[in-house]
Structures are given as structure tokens and as C-alpha cells.
Amino acid sequence: MRTIIFLLEKEFRQIFRNKILLAIILLVPMVQLVILPLTANYEVKNIHLSVVNHDNSSYARELINRITASGYFQLTSVEHTFTGALANVESNSADLVLEIPANFEKNLIRESRQTLFVAANAINGVKAGLGTAYLNTIIRDYSQELRLSSTLSGAAPGSVIEMVPSNWYNPYMNYQLFMVPGILAILVTMIGGYMSALNIVKEKEAGTIEQINVTPIRKHHFIIGKLIPFWIMGLVTFTLGLVIGWLVYGVVPAGSLALLYFFLAIYLLAVLGIGLLISTYTETQQQAMFISFFFIMIFILMSGLFTSLDSMPYWARVVSRLNPVTYFIEVMRMVVLKGSGLRHILPHLGVVIVFTIVFNTWAVINYKKTS
């Protein structure tokens, strides 16, 4: 125990001595937390719409009015030919094209049905998907309303199934509310992973590790002495992040704070374990940096931070389940946004405990005192 305390004292002195590093550890994540949710904004609004109107009827005009009044769309141009609208898509001035066929109103009344043509620039997949979804909803509502208010003689309206949608946990559909917890999870992971990976390697490169190796300090003492300071730094970063999330974005955890910290405490051990493991396999800081960058990059991409995990192919879903970051992001979103309790996150907790044991045991075994 005494050994560990001395080791801790040494580590903390080293951390506090390097002022630039300390500033980077504490300041940079905070700046990122302020900027990232602003940049990682996949909220879809101001979809640029180009309309090809072959039918200058009141129905067509009313439909266009409804679309522009919905707030999602900006009518950039009304064209006479589809090619003209397509040119707008090619020059990026339109995202979506809506084509209203000739004699739309006349045929709609006479033949009972008409089909509108929608084309979306799918290079931006999110915008194309959501844009057509919004457009469909507006057109469907308009069609339904026309039918109900229709005074056409003799046409009895068919049976109608009404959809009553409600959005839980985030009724204003605020995208930043969704991103802030995920980004905080990533930041804590990066700080923990990089710092612990670099730290031991630094001693290797400087040769000071040899001095420690010839002392009677035991392997696991040394590793614990390295783990605890970064574990504390991780908790501090997380706390600062929560405060910023609250002050800047108004994100207040709906669930229990104690539960969040409990999960974080275990998760951080897993992340630090990965960092230590990397440091036992590398000789130079450059190697350690690149290898941790490589893994953190993959972890972030495969964590479901930006894209839905469910839509991945089977093999990729398996990979994402082997990724500790996936679990932390899910837990953050569950507890912060939905107020999930301990029993909801038990499976996540179990998996993270397994990760912690595996990575740390592996790191201790692989750390050799003799080079």
C-alpha cells in the first residue's frame, strides 16, 4: 500500500509539472465539447427544393404552399422541365426535386389518383432520406385532408386509419441533446486511452523504467500506480463535461448521476487497461500514439455515435459489440436522455466488467520487468 502511495505521488508530480500537457488534457476536451455538437449537427432543416410544376392549378399551388409553410423546405426554384431541376441538383443548389404532372388537379378528380415524382440527391444520405420522408408526410396529409373536406357529390370517403405519432424523451427533436452525451463519452475515452498509452512508453523511451524495474516494486503495484492518476483525470474531465453540457446545451441527466459515475468508474478502468496494453506492446511514443489513434478511430466509427448500429451488416454489428465505446455511448444516452435505471443497463455493465478484467490482466501479464 505504501509503495502505491509513493508511486502515486511521483505520477501526480509528473503530471502537474508539465503545465502544457495539463492544459491540453483539461482544456481541449472542453473546447471540443462546446464545438463538436455544433459541427456534428445532422439535424435536417432548410432542405432546398426545386419544383417542376407542369400543372398551374389551385391544388398544385396549395400543395407547394403547404410544403414551404412546413418549415423544413426552402423553395429555391420553380422549373418548367425536369432537366432544369436536375441541373439545380447537379450544381448543389437543390437537394430535392418534386415534379407535379400535367393536368394534376383535373386527373386527380377524374381518375381519383395521381402520382407525384420525387427525386433526391442521395449523396447526402441523411438529407435525402429525411427530406423525402417529410415530403411524403406533407403530401399524405394534404391528400387526406382534401378527401375529407371534399364536396364532390356521391364520393363517400373510404375508411381512414389515422396515425397519432408521439415522440418521447425529446419532443422538440433537439439533435444536440442526442449528440452531447455521445461526444462526452468519446472525449473521456480519448483522454484515458491516449494518456495511459503514452505514459509508460515515455518512461521506456527515457530509460527511467529500468530504474523502476530494478527496485522491489511489484508489477501490479506499478500498473496500479499508473492507472489511478488517469482514472482520476477521467472522472474530472467527465464532471467538467457534464457541467459544460448543462451550461451550454442545457443537457441535464434524466437518470441518476450516481449510476452514471458508477458505470464510468468501471468503464474508465477498461479504457485505461487498453491504453496500458498498447504501451506494453510498443517501444516509442510515436508507435503508441499511432496504434492508439488507429484503435480509437475504429472504436469511434463503430460505436454508433454517428450512424445507426441496427442498419449495419451482421459482421459489423458483431464488431461493434466487441467495442467498449459502444456500451458507454449507449449507457450515456440511456441514462442521460431517458432516465434508465440500474436494471436497464445491467447487461452493459456486465460486458464492461468483462472488458476491464480481460484488458488489465492481459496488460499485467504482458508487462515484463526485464527487457
Place this chain on the structure above:
Amino acid sequence: MSKGGQQFITFIKKEFAHVLRDRKTLLILFGLPVVQILIFGFALSNEVKNSRLLVVDHARDAVSGAIIAKIEASHYFDLKKVSASTHEIEDVFKAGAAQVAVVFPPGFGSDLVHFNHAAIQVIADASDPNTANTLTNYLANIVMDYQTAELARPDTPLQIGTQVRMLYNPQLKGAHTFVPGVMALVLMLVCVMMTAVSIVREKELGTMEILLVSPFRPELVILSKAVPYLILSLVNVASILLLSVFVLDLPVRGSVPLLLAESTLFIITSLALGLFISVRAKTQETAMLVSMMGMLLPTLLFSGFMFPIENMPKVLQYISNVVPAKWYYNMVQSIMIKGLGFEAIWKETLILAGTALLFLVVSFKKFNIRLA
């Protein structure tokens, strides 16, 4: 060849030996682009499908059964559970086991028959707003289809349908945006970070002093450090392009020599940034963190490949203009995806060339022969 030229080549050989000796770093450098291209190409997509659905069926009649069957048949949804109680929804959402729930009220089918009107409640877990929106809309479409197919009499008036076509990219894959993005990111990583760290490392180890007291010109010592990374980067560009053409079926529509020339320009710009960092930084740790936070993160954030620049606040949109990777990303997109020629990208070329020149000049001015 002159004596200086021979010395220069000897130095480059030495640097190559340094780079090639470190197998682990090399593996990452060549492995990273490959893995990223594969992940982006085959794992990630913006399509929403296989979403987990909870059904609460109070009606248990023919109509609700038919609609459930229709939902199940679509590949957008993966029916997790049919539950008898609405109380379960909250629990299932909180455990993250479903993203959307559909509730059929009691007497759903008979209401429809007797009153010509019945309601379905759709409850979405809107903690992810985009997915919630998309799923609600998919469900509405399925119900609408059922309504037109099964309930509507042939004389039902005023039905407006839509026919949707996704242009250019029907599966909503991201290949068009990420291939140029991965190129920018990897080149930044290799050129800025590797160069900066390897020079600062020699400072830290003290071997830089030995090189500087030699009769060889100090500028050339530094330049010879950059050459191996220039070559490594070109190999990376080639491998990314080959992967995108042969594995992702994303052809280069414009001129390949032009693309390679612009890539070389971007590599030189990045090397200049790397040199600049190495001249200022005293420890490897600082060099790494500065290149990480100052170069790589902005590249990720502001090049437009992961995050839509148009959605950012105006201030951040202005900031994005000083990130060299943004201009390179635009050029690669113009050449690769749109097939445009030099006349469309001369402005970007000038900006990058100017940046490179600026940082080279500043670095050499600041470069101090005496380290202490």
C-alpha cells in the same frame, strides 16, 4: 553528381532506414486507410433499417394482424415483441430494446368497419430524433399502403401518391464523401504528425545536435527528413484510389494525373505544417498533441466529410476556411466524383500553394541551429 547531392541522398537513405525499421508504425500507416475504407464502405450507412419495433396490440383482430404482418414483412423493421400492455413500452425504451412502438387500441378493427375511422398510436424513442422521424414516416407509409390496398374502394377520390427516386446513390452509402475525406485525413496524419514527431524526437534524444554540427547544411537535414514521408504518402494515395476503384466501384471520373498532382501539393503543404510544428515544439508529447488537436481534429471537423459544414453556425463556417484539408477535400471531390478539370479548382490550388509557401518560409526563418 555534386558532393552535396550525394550527401543529400545518403541522408534520405538514413531517414528511410529509420522509417522502415519501425514495423509497427508502418503497419498502422498502411493499414489505417485500408481499414477505414472498408469500414466506411461496408459497415456504415445512413439508411435506417432493421429497427427494433414493439407492438402493443389491444385489438387482436384481423385488421391489426394484417397491418402487423405488413410491418414485419418490410426490411425496415425487426419485430422484437408483441406485448399486451402499454406500461411495458417505457421499460423497453429505457433498456434500449426497441426504438419505436405501435399501439392498436381495443376495438380497432370494428371501429374501422363501423365508423370508417380508427387511430393507431406510434410512439418513437426520440432521443435519436432523425431515426425517430424516419421510422414514424416508414410506419405511416406502410399503414397508408395497407389502407389503399385493402380498404379503399376503387372509387375513393383524391389519392395522391409519390414515387421516390434516390439519385446518384440509391443505397445512401457514404463512399462519395468519405473516400476524399479519408485521403485528406491519412495524408495529414502521415505528413504532419510523423514529420513533426520524428524531428522533435531527434531533438529530445540529442542526435539532432550531432547532425547540426556536421558540415551538411541544416536546411537539407530537415528536408531529407520530409522526403520519406512524401513517398509514403504517395503510396497511401495510390492504395486508397485503387481500393476505391476496385473494391468500392467508385471510379475516378476526372484526370488521374491532375489528382496525383494536387495530392502532391497537399502533401507538401502538410509537410510544411509538420516542419512548422517541429520547429516550435520541444517534446514529442507536445508535438503529438499539437498536431492531433491543431491539425487532425480540424481536418475531421471542418473538411466536410463527416459533418455537414452548411449546418454549422456561421462563425465555424468561416473557421473552416483556414483548414487546408477542406480545400483539398473539395478538389478531390471535384476531380474524382464530378469529373471536373483544373479550371474548376485553380483557386483551391492557389490557396494550398500559398499556405505551403508561408509555412515553409516561417519554419526556415524560425529554425535555430543552436538548440539550447
